Amino acid sequence: MIQSVRTFAGKKPCLDILIPYVSLHLACFALLITGISWRGVAIFLGSYFVRAFGLGVGYHRYFAHRSFKTSRAFQFVLAVLGSVAIQRGVLWWAETHRYHHRHADTPGDIHSPRYQGFLYAHAGWFVDQKNRETKVTGVSDLAKFPELNWLNDWKWYCVPVGTYTLLLYLFFGGEGLVWGLAVSTVILWHTTHWIQSMSHSYGGYRRFSSEDHSRNHWLLGVLSLGEFHNNHHHAPSSSRQGVVWWEFDFGYYILRILSWFGVVWDLKLPPKSTGPSAIQPQLEQNL
Numbered sequence: 001m002i003q004s005v006r007t008f009a010g011k012k013p014c015l016d017i018l019i020p021y022v023s024l025h026l027a028c029f030a031l032l033i034t035g036i037s038w039r040g041v042a043i044f045l046g047s048y049f050v051r052a053f054g055l056g057v058g059y060h061r062y063f064a065h066r067s068f069k070t071s072r073a074f075q076f077v078l079a080v081l082g083s084v085a086i087q088r089g090v091l092w093w094a095e096t097h098r099y100h101h102r103h104a105d106t107p108g109d110i111h112s113p114r115y116q117g118f119l120y121a122h123a124g125w126f127v128d129q130k131n132r133e134t135k136v137t138g139v140s141d142l143a144k145f146p147e148l149n150w151l152n153d154w155k156w157y158c159v160p161v162g163t164y165t166l167l168l169y170l171f172f173g174g175e176g177l178v179w180g181l182a183v184s185t186v187i188l189w190h191t192t193h194w195i196q197s198m199s200h201s202y203g204g205y206r207r208f209s210s211e212d213h214s215r216n217h218w219l220l221g222v223l224s225l226g227e228f229h230n231n232h233h234h235a236p237s238s239s240r241q242g243v244v245w246w247e248f249d250f251g252y253y254i255l256r257i258l259s260w261f262g263v264v265w266d267l268k269l270p271p272k273s274t275g276p277s278a279i280q281p282q283l284e285q286n287l
């Protein structure tokens with residue numbers, strides 16, 4: 001187990017994270033130069049989808065929750081795809097997310113809109129110096145793989161991110177950098193941030209009476225390839241997060257297809273009590 005409770009007094013931004021974070025937001029204004037085109041939108045969709053998969057299925061469902069099994073080679077592929085989402089290294093991401101689940105919506109949570117404020121839960125925690133360090137003791141099961149440690153190290157982490165950026169430029173030129181990198185990364189950032197802020201505060205619906213204040217948002221579920229957050233907090237180790245047909249869980253659909261080819265296996269499912277017969281939609285507000 002890692003440290004018991006984090007405190008958030010004296011918040012201070014970490015400049016080597018804040019500067020790229022702000023820069024990529026500003027780079028989106030280059031759309032005023034390149035203009036909007038179908039080619040640009042297609043580049044955006046392709047880049048977004050690949051990295052949302054790497055983040056949602058790789059970083060979240062596999063590394064943070066071990067909700068399925070795979071080979072060491074495909075594990076590495078998932079780590080690289082998650083890395084190019086530019087949400088920091090795989091060990092850091094998995095550890096901070098496990099920490100969130102252990103302390104969800106308590107004073108010790110790393111990003112709770114209830115205790116740290118909406119904006120801090122949305123993005124502030126991501127650039128806060130306090131959260132910069134990777135607490136490897138919280139991910140000892142992952143830290144035993146040297147290739148994951150390399151990818152988590154800042155200088156090696158830049159290799160997949162730099163290579164991805166270069167490929168976008170070589171294949172698609174300026175549109176690749178604007179649509180494929182800047183716009184795609186910023187929207188993916190805020191999709192993830194939405195889970196930490198909105199999905200623990202306002203709107204949507206609660207299907208299960210979890211002890212935290214997690215909520216499902218249908219649009220977020222679609223944009224994030226299946227992150228229905230209240231369902232997820234109810235059964236965090238499940239590889240499937242949508243529990244009825246209209247909760248489109250594209251991440252799980254892809255995992256099912258990959259399982260047919262033996263790329264992944266032992267997909268964990270929600271307990272029987274989580275099935276449609278146990279559905280208890282709740283619409284109460286929690287803040």
Ligand SMILES: [Zn+2]
Nearest residue numbers: 104214229233
């Ligand atoms: Zn949560």
Ligand SMILES: [Zn+2]
Nearest residue numbers: 064097232236
């Ligand atoms: Zn989770």
